[in-house]
Amino acid sequence: MNCPEDIFKSLSRPPGQSPADPPLKALLQRCRSLPLPTTLSALEPIALTHVLTPPAKTMAKSVVLRMRNSSTGSNRRKLYRPGSGPLHVNMLISGGSVVSAEAVWDHVTMAERELAFKAGDVIKVLDASNKDWWWGQMDDEEGWFPASFVRLWVNQDRAESAEGASDVQNGHTDPSNGCLCIGQPLQNRDQMRANVINEIMSTERHYIKHLKDICEGYLRQCRKRIDMFNDDQLKVIFGNIEDIYRFQMGFVRDLEKQYNIEEPHLSEIGPCFLEHQDGFWIYSEYCNNHLDACMELSKLMKDGRYQHFFEACRLLQQMIDIAIDGFLLTPVQKICKYPLQLAELLKYTGQDHSDYRYVAAALAVMRNVTQQINERKRRLENIDKIAQWQASVLDWEGDDILDRSSELIYTGEMSWIYQPYGRSQQRVFFLFDHQLVLCKKDLIRRDILYYKGRIDMDRYTVRDAIDGRDDDFNVSVKNAFKLHNRDSEELHVFLAKKPEEKIRWLRAFHEERRMVQEDEKIGFEISEYQKRQAAMTVRKVAKQKGTNITCV
Numbered sequence: 001m002n003c004p005e006d007i008f009k010s011l012s013r014p015p016g017q018s019p020a021d022p023p024l025k026a027l028l029q030r031c032r033s034l035p036l037p038t039t040l041s042a043l044e045p046i047a048l049t050h051v052l053t054p055p056a057k058t059m060a061k062s063v064v065l066r067m068r069n070s071s072t073g074s075n076r077r078k079l080y081r082p083g084s085g086p087l088h089v090n091m092l093i094s095g096g097s098v099v100s101a102e103a104v105w106d107h108v109t110m111a112e113r114e115l116a117f118k119a120g121d122v123i124k125v126l127d128a129s130n131k132d133w134w135w136g137q138m139d140d141e142e143g144w145f146p147a148s149f150v151r152l153w154v155n156q157d158r159a160e161s162a163e164g165a166s167d168v169q170n171g172h173t174d175p176s177n178g179c180l181c182i183g184q185p186l187q188n189r190d191q192m193r194a195n196v197i198n199e200i201m202s203t204e205r206h207y208i209k210h211l212k213d214i215c216e217g218y219l220r221q222c223r224k225r226i227d228m229f230n231d232d233q234l235k236v237i238f239g240n241i242e243d244i245y246r247f248q249m250g251f252v253r254d255l256e257k258q259y260n261i262e263e264p265h266l267s268e269i270g271p272c273f274l275e276h277q278d279g280f281w282i283y284s285e286y287c288n289n290h291l292d293a294c295m296e297l298s299k300l301m302k303d304g305r306y307q308h309f310f311e312a313c314r315l316l317q318q319m320i321d322i323a324i325d326g327f328l329l330t331p332v333q334k335i336c337k338y339p340l341q342l343a344e345l346l347k348y349t350g351q352d353h354s355d356y357r358y359v360a361a362a363l364a365v366m367r368n369v370t371q372q373i374n375e376r377k378r379r380l381e382n383i384d385k386i387a388q389w390q391a392s393v394l395d396w397e398g399d400d401i402l403d404r405s406s407e408l409i410y411t412g413e414m415s416w417i418y419q420p421y422g423r424s425q426q427r428v429f430f431l432f433d434h435q436l437v438l439c440k441k442d443l444i445r446r447d448i449l450y451y452k453g454r455i456d457m458d459r460y461t462v463r464d465a466i467d468g469r470d471d472d473f474n475v476s477v478k479n480a481f482k483l484h485n486r487d488s489e490e491l492h493v494f495l496a497k498k499p500e501e502k503i504r505w506l507r508a509f510h511e512e513r514r515m516v517q518e519d520e521k522i523g524f525e526i527s528e529y530q531k532r533q534a535a536m537t538v539r540k541v542a543k544q545k546g547t548n549i550t551c552v
Contacts, residue, residue: 089125089128089134089152090127090128090129093125093126093127093128098124099124099125099128099152100122100123100124100125100152101122101123101125101134101136101150101151101152102120102121102122102123102150102151102152103117103118103119103120103121103122103123103149103150104119104149104150104151107145107146107149113143113144114143114144114145115136115137115138115141115142115143115144115145116143117138117145121138122138123136123137123138123145123150124136124137124138125150126142128147130147131147132146132147132148133145133146133147134146134147134150189348189350190265191265192348193264193265193345193348193349193353194263194264194265195348196341196344196345196348197259197264197265197267197269197345198264199341200255200269200341200345201255201256201259201264203337203341204248204251204252204255205252207248207330207334208245208248208249208252210327210330211241211244211245211248211330211331212245213317213319213327214238214241214245214327214328215241215242215245216317217313217314217316217317217319218238218310218313218314218317218324218327219234219238219241219242221309221313221316222234222237222238222313225309228305228306228309232529233296233300236289236292236293236296236527236529237293237296237297237328238293238328239285239286239289239290239293240282240285240286240289241286241328241331243282244282244283244286244331247276247279247280247282250276250279251272251276251279254272254275254276255269255272258271258272267355268354268355268358269345269355269359270355270356270357270358270359270360270361270362271358273338273342273358273362273365273366274358274361274362274365277362277365277366277369278521280335280338280366280369281369281372281521281522281523282522282523283331283332283334283335283369283373284372284373284376284522284523284524285522285523285524286331286332287331287332287335287373287376287377288373288376288377288380288524289527290328290329290332292527292529292530292533293328294325294328297324297325297328310323310324335369335370335373336370338366338369338370339363339366339367339370342359342362342363342366343363345359346359346360346363372518372522376522376524379406379407380406380526380530382406382407383402383406383526383530383531383534384533384534384537384538386401386402386405386406386408386432386534387400387401387402387534387535387537387538388537388538389401389408390402391538392449393439393449393450393451394448394449394450394451395450395451396451397451398454400531401432401435401437402526402531402534403531404432404433404434404435405432405433405434405435406432406433406524406526407432407433407515408430408431408432409431409432409433409508409511409512409515410431410504410505410508410511411428411429411430411431412428412429412496412501412504412505413426413427413428413429413497414426414427414429414494414495414496414497414501414505415427415494415495416429416438416492416493416494416495417473417475417492417493417494417495418492424475424495426440427439427440427452428440428441428449429494431457431505431508431509431512432512433457433512433515433516433519434456434457434458434512434516435454435455435456435457436454436455436457436483437451437453437454438451438452438453438454438455439451439452440452455483455492457509457512457513457516458516459485459486459487460483460484460485460486460492461483461484461486462481462482462483462506462509462510463481463482463483463484464481464482464506465477465480465481465482465493467479467480470493472491472493473491473493477493477495478495479495479496479497479498479499479501479502480493480494480495480496480502481493481494481496481502481505481506482494
């Protein structure tokens, strides 16, 4: 998984030389005389996202260190209360703890003295004295890596039973008694599962409060100011946040029913995710709209009136000191966080637990949801290319492609016979979701296309055709298939050049129907705002090339 571009650009270059000695050793010695804390709280894992800025850095209120006495081989627990960032990571390292971090993004580099890794790899942190770049080890390699590309481990239960020195092998771990554990003291798997359950419940409650603040603190106040906002602006900025709020309230209500307060590890929350799995698709619309929301907010914030208005809304609702764009980012982060939480929960759920198969199924469901949301976002990012393609086709007639379609599924050249005429014609076909566009190549400039019509795929059924004499057209066909209008007797026959090409076309038509059904299920569509943005992009490109655009 690649790091978001804005994070990557903000990174300074790593220090030139490797750290020579364990840092802050003397400082750690002085801190060992401090009294131990009496309470513990679990650290909330940092959320992974595919598309947006990183979450704010947070520190736990307590850290549990498992130390191994080198002389006796015995284990002992030491509690340590951190304050901020790299300083305390270094203090842990200097005290003999092995600090392991998991990569959340790929670090692709060929630079000397930098450590390359992929998302999911585990790095042994050797030095964290630089706030941006840490020194680490993976396999036999050592080097600098961006601190923002990793997260410290939570609930490292494998450290409970392992013996000997900790090591990192092949990008994974062979942890030992010297491993850093973050969270409450972990006695067994049940306690670890309880920690994860409690974290899920806590974050859900905070998230509901967060959504309520957006809807009541911002959106409700904006609707009162018709002199500052119109309905279209509010739709772009807030998307379907109210739908998400209503859905989450129902989800959390059912989650609370399954939560065992006395013995959290016995809670069965997997079925809740399965019962509400269809509801999570509403996040797709919000995530797809989020970039437009950021652009609209950016334009408004150039006016001081809007800056003061949004700040007044925040203060009136008594919200934490975060700008409105930070609040609006939370649903995007939340949907990406569910697979992480469920994966963590599954890790500490025994196969004999009544919730095991439900959690496993819920994890698969939520991974599919986030994957499909990312796929829909990719499609929206391609609409500019579709608009530019349409603008390049001469003699265009009728609606724009983007009025109904968002993805080019397949394209190729075939012979085509239309029933009223029965005459074979060579055409270039472009299969989009919902429609098949027909074009003709220029006789001299073969790179120039002329629009020759389209077929509404929502009204047609694809049929295979056997090689030989075709009764409908009274012609001999080979490598052919037909499109039949379900509302009339209208027929089209297509002849591919090779059998393999025919198979690819039949698969493409099947994929087109699957995509349409999936889009209908989750309510995916291109907004008018996104269409206007695509049209503006086309005009901008045309202006740079010195051409006239009349189609989009």
